[in-house]
Amino acid sequence: MSAEPHYTLYHPRWYRHRVSVWWWLKKGSYALFVLRELTSVFVAFVAVVYLWQLRAIGQGPEAYGQFLARMKTPPFLLLNAITFLLVLFHAITWLNLTPAAMVVRLRGKRVPDWAILAGNYAAWLVLSAAVAFVLLRG
């Protein structure tokens, strides 16, 4: 620990394995983990696009028109398509990890993982439906 420095005896004959920079390619689950971590960049990108959109709205109809036109160009369409897939991957893997972190007890018994997952997915569906309703109503 940082507070109490720990010294190991010198053992010149012990073999110490070096960790390769490519450790995350050695196993499928490690690669998926690193992909999950990298998707956070795209989550940040979504946030930046939202801020950009809000700014355009604040600047009036003309600026907003320009924003929409820019979003319709092929590079942005491609980028947004990739972002959509990766953010979906981010959301699903994140939800799938929640039962490990959330321990809910009802009458002394732990609520099973599938029930917590079902609750989370149901909440996701309801919220998405609510957002879709607000957007598509007009």
Place this chain on the structure above:
Amino acid sequence: MPSTVALAVARYRPEQESEPTFQSYEVPYRKDWVILDALNHVKDQLDGSLSFRWSCRMGVCGSCGMKVNGTPKLTCATFLSDYLPGPIRVEPLDYFPVVRDLVVDLTDFVRKLKQVKPWIIRKEDKPLAEGEYLQTPDQLDTYKQFSMCINCALCYSACPIYALEPSFIGPAAIALAQRYNMDSRDEGAAARLKILSEHDGIWQCTFVGECTKVCPKHVDPAGAIQQYKLTAATHWVKSLLLPWGAR
């Protein structure tokens, strides 16, 4: 069904070689043999110089952890029949220094286990005459899973964070801390908070989740760490909002 199966066993003889090499052994194939039986056959019949640790042969002592075809396993609970036709690669656990052949040095692991104060801490011990501390089955149930750890260190060998940040206190130690934190008889959570929530504690964990996958006793150390993150974060918010109340 084959009559023999090949083992590719990692050898490291520091007096002869500067890094590990593989040696092949042809061992009899038997349906009821585990990897450890095959290694003992090698040791007894083929090559007495092979070094490895083992003791109970029944998944209790936690001594015989090795990598089998790249995955950390208890070799006493890993059957040859699941790895046919072979060859089966047997290597020492990752991220610990190799002393010889399949034997690794676990000093760092044991030191970390001790750091989390894995014993029941009471603010005031009640006198012996008053009897034992009672606990209901439901109270036992909250931590029992975390108490099943046999200290085999497979979770450290599966953890890329421990590989990259050797100062990380690690999965088994945090699960062990949770075992005591959640015990209704224990009052030491505050004493463990400092060790667990500082830089080398829970916040190093990025939830790869491999520790839980390789655990032979279904302890779920990844779950223990995420649950403790929630506890520590709640404690931090409380200490921010209620400067006196939460301490």
